[in-house]
Amino acid sequence: DAKTTQPTSMDCAEGRAANLPCNHSTISGNEYVYWYRQIHSQGPQYIIHGLKNNETNEMASLIITEDRKSSTLILPHATLRDTAVYYCIAPSRTNQGGKLIFGQGTELSVKP
Amino acid sequence: GAVVSQHPSRVICKSGTSVKIECRSLDFQATTMFWYRQFPKQSLMLMATSNEGSKATYEQGVEKDKFLINHASLTLSTLTVTSAHPEDSSFYICSALATGSDNQPQHFGDGTRLSIL
Numbered sequence: 001d002a003k004t005t006q007p008t009s010m011d012c013a014e015g016r017a018a019n020l021p022c023n024h025s026t027i028s029g030n031e032y033v034y035w036y037r038q039i040h041s042q043g044p045q046y047i048i049h050g051l052k053n054n055e056t057n058e059m060a061s062l063i064i065t066e067d068r069k070s071s072t073l074i075l076p077h078a079t080l081r082d083t084a085v086y087y088c089i090a091p092s093r094t095n096q097g098g099k100l101i102f103g104q105g106t107e108l109s110v111k112p
Numbered sequence: 113g114a115v116v117s118q119h120p121s122r123v124i125c126k127s128g129t130s131v132k133i134e135c136r137s138l139d140f141q142a143t144t145m146f147w148y149r150q151f152p153k154q155s156l157m158l159m160a161t162s163n164e165g166s167k168a169t170y171e172q173g174v175e176k177d178k179f180l181i182n183h184a185s186l187t188l189s190t191l192t193v194t195s196a197h198p199e200d201s202s203f204y205i206c207s208a209l210a211t212g213s214d215n216q217p218q219h220f221g222d223g224t225r226l227s228i229l
Contacts, residue, residue, distance in 0.1 A: 032215055043118070043205045043220035044156070051215075087155075098209055099146055100218060102156040 001101045002027040002090035009107040012082075018075040020106050022088030025069040031092060033064060034100070035073050037084040037108075044087065044102075047073065078110045115139055116208050118221030126229055127198060133191045133224045135206030141186035142208035146218065147179070150203040162189040186211065196228045 005023040012018040024033060034049040048055055048062045050071070055062045061074040075082055087105040091098055115138040123131055135145055143164050148156040160181055161169040168181035180192040189208075193200055203225050207218040 034217055036217075036220075038156075041203075041223070041225075043116075043222045044207075046114075046217040046219060049215075049217055098144070098218070099158055099161055100207075101158060102148075104155050 001092050002031055004088045004090055004103055006086070006088055006103065006106045008104065009109070011109050011111060012075075012078045014080060014110055014112050015077055018078040018082065018108060018110065020073040020075075020086050020088075020108065021070065022073070023070045024088070024090045027068055027090050028092070029068075031090045033062070033071050034089045034091070035060070035062065035086065036089065036100075037082075037086045038105075039081075039084045047086075078108075080110050080112065082108065083110045084108060114210070114219045116206065116219045116221040118206055118224055120224060121222060122225045122227075124227045124229065125196065128195055131193045131196055131226060133193075133204055133206075133226075135189045135191070135208065135221055137187045137208040137210075137219075140208075140210045142189075143186060143211040144209045145183060145189040146207045146209075147181065147189075147191050148205045148207070150205060150223075156205060159191075164189075193226065196226070198228045201226055201228045 002024045035047040036044040038044045050062045064071045085105040117136045119134045145162040147159045150156045159174045162181045162183040164183045170176045183189040205223040207220040209218050
């Protein structure tokens with residue numbers, strides 16, 4: 001897996017955009033970037049993933065830099081329910097079937 | 113779609129007993145499932161990769177005789193914690209990868225909180 005680096009914690013005001021950065025400077029050309037989040041005492045929830053192009057779905061947008069060494073997850077209008085730990089993962093395509101290795105993630109606190 | 117159900121959600125039992133946790137993919141087939149463990153204030157730690165019809169692959173340091181994994185069908189994997197002791201108390205989480213889903217995401221269950229007295 002490519003090593004990923006994320007800030008330990010971030011705060012965001014309710015209703016504002018939350019921009020969560022992730023550095024993955026050792027990523028290989030065919031490794032996707034996946035984002036998951038874990039709300040307290042629940043299993044991780046898939047958010048979005050991408051390879052080269054920016055991606056958007058009903059939950060978030062993913063902006064990947066042209067050199068693919070970093071990405072940003074954007075929650076356009078954060079709500080209190082978005083408070084969670086957000087994980088950025090770039091699993092190796094050759095790592096025995098796509099297992100995910102979780103780092104410490106970013107603890108996002110959305111405040112009223 | 114892509115729902116993974118884990119059962120039970122919580123279990124409390126005495127030291128020395130064995131506990132079975134089930135992980136089911138409800139609306140898709142999963143050749144591969146994964147089992148994780150999470151201690152308080154820590155990240156998820158991968159324990160093993162479960163493959164339908166074959167032996168599980170365990171991560172370094174995880175005792176295969178302690179944590180028995182069975183993946184007998186494309187929609188069910190089970191983790192049995194044998195002779196559980198208080199140090200096995202943890203949050204156990206499974207995930208499933210849809211068959212033939214190259215680069216598609218894993219989907220996770222809601223976890224099982226195991227407390228050994």
